[in-house]
Amino acid sequence: MDDSSIADVVMHPVRLRIIQQLGGRSLTTAQLRAALPDITQATLYRHVATLVESGILSVVEERKVRGAVERTLALGDRMAHVDQAELRAMSDAQLRSAFLAFLGDLSADFDRFVDSEDATLRDFVGFGRVPLYVDAADLAAIQxxxxxxxxxxxxxxxxxxxxxxxxxxxxxxxPELPSAAD
Incomplete structure (x- = not known):
């Protein structure tokens, strides 16, 4: 397993999309290609190899298909999650880049939903924003x-x-707002 930080590996937009596709399920490389049609096969395979090498993805099955080996992939033992220590260690530029990769992936998912011909999907969409007033213990309990x-x-x-x-x-x-006395 590669010792690079999880953030270094997963915060690439293509890798992030691969991980999102595999969350909670196993897919063959052919199924991954079908789910991510805008990513060329060579690019997809290169990023899958990086994720397997780093332990973020694992090969759960291999079988022969027309003379080639088809792999079934799932999330590996190394969680594809950037923890608080890694977030704190990121520079401001790295943190912004990671957040933009996350937003870009989320936006692409939303675009695919909007472009879908399936009207029933609207029954499953929602988004909102709410302020919470918490301390560290409250946040841990919520999580x-x-x-x-x-x-x-x-x-x-x-x-x-x-x-x-x-x-x-x-x-x-x-960030805290300045008090009226300031």
């Missing part, structure tokens, strides 16, 4: 509660009529 709430929905359990949706969260602390 633990969300993890527990979402756990049953994080993996594909077969064809039970459930649709895959993407839930994106962003926490942006607001």
């Amino acid at each position: 633990a509660g969300l993890s527990e709430l979402l756990a049953p929905y994080l993996s594909q359990t077969g064809d039970d009529g459930r649709r895959r949706v993407s839930l994106a969260t962003v926490l942006v602390p607001e």
